[in-house]
Amino acid sequence: MNSLLRYSRQIEVIGRNNQLKLLKSSVLVVGAGGLGSAVIAYLAGAGVGMLGIADGDVVEVHNLDRQIVHAGKVGMIKAESAKIFVKNLNPDVKVVTHGYFNEKLNVEKYDVVVSCVDSIETRHKINRVCFKSKKPLVHAAVSGFEGELMVFDFRxxxxxxxxxxxCVYPENVEAQKNSVVSPVAGIVGSLQALETIKLICNYTITRELLRMDFRHMEFIRIKVSKKKGCPICSLF
Ligand SMILES: [Zn+2]
Structure with a gap:
């Protein structure tokens, strides 16, 4: 492990022990798009020990307005492009790349899973896998000027x-359009990175659904309960 000097400003806030926890932690980021770029950049910068990155897409020019980790890498597989970004930013971080997320992906070696995909079907898959494997899931979505964030804590x-x-979204809900104002993806992805760090360092996390309207700068928190008869989590 390199010197902790790189993290000194953060250590002043979270303490050395929490920094060491981060350096020993592993996080799976599913989707290296707009949200994923911010998550990957900040978790790498903050010193998460191992980042798994799952995304089989290829970088296209219309991704670059918000997918900041892929600058100059049009045509490359996103997971590989993101790996190069992380290695340049912080060589302390080990990166493991995966293709598209599927239910066979072994999440056991990760402490937290961060969902940064725009496919509703994939979000449900990630939810099923995380619940089964008892891994906390940091979900977010963005559209237009709006975003939402919620931590599903399956520990x-x-x-x-x-x-x-x-419990929050039935499976037949229509997908939102994935058009978004570039910084909205960056803001909401940064919040996902922050909640991930709080999970790893055992800070209290918000257990409500956060809905954000950046056009009017309105933020609301909604209480969500376990749904009776939910086919995924109502075993309890
Ligand atoms: Zn449920």
């Missing part, structure tokens, strides 16, 4: 009472 001691993504 022992929390999963008994935590709702899951399926």
């Amino acid at each position: 022992n001691g929390f999963r008994e009472s935590s709702p899951c993504y399926r």
Whole structure:
């Protein structure tokens, strides 16, 4: 492990022990698009020990307005492009790349899973896998000037009472258009990175759905309960 000097400003806030926890932690980021770029950049900068990056897409020129980790890499697979970005930013971080997320992806080696995909179907898949594997899931979505964020905490001691993504969204909900104002993806992705760091360092996290309207700078928190009869999480 390199010197902790790189993290000194952060250590002043979270303390050395929490920094060491981050350096030993591993996080799976599913989707290296607009949200994923901010998550990857800030988790790498903050010193998460291992980042798994799952995205089989190829970088296209219309991604570059918001997908900041892919600058100059049009045509490259996104997971590989993001890996190069991380290595340049912080050589302390180990990166493991995966193709598209599927239910066979082994999430056991990760402490937290961050969902940064725009496919509703994939979000449900990630939810199922995380609930089954007892991994906390940091969900977010963006559209236009708006964003939402929620942590589904499936760790022992929390999963008994935590709702899951399926409790909030039935499976037949229409996908939102993935048009977005570039910084909205950066802001909401940065919030995902922050909640991930709080999970790893055992800070109290918000257990409500955060809805953000950046056009009017309105932020609301909505209480969500476990849904009776939810096919994914109502075993309790
Ligand atoms: Zn549920």
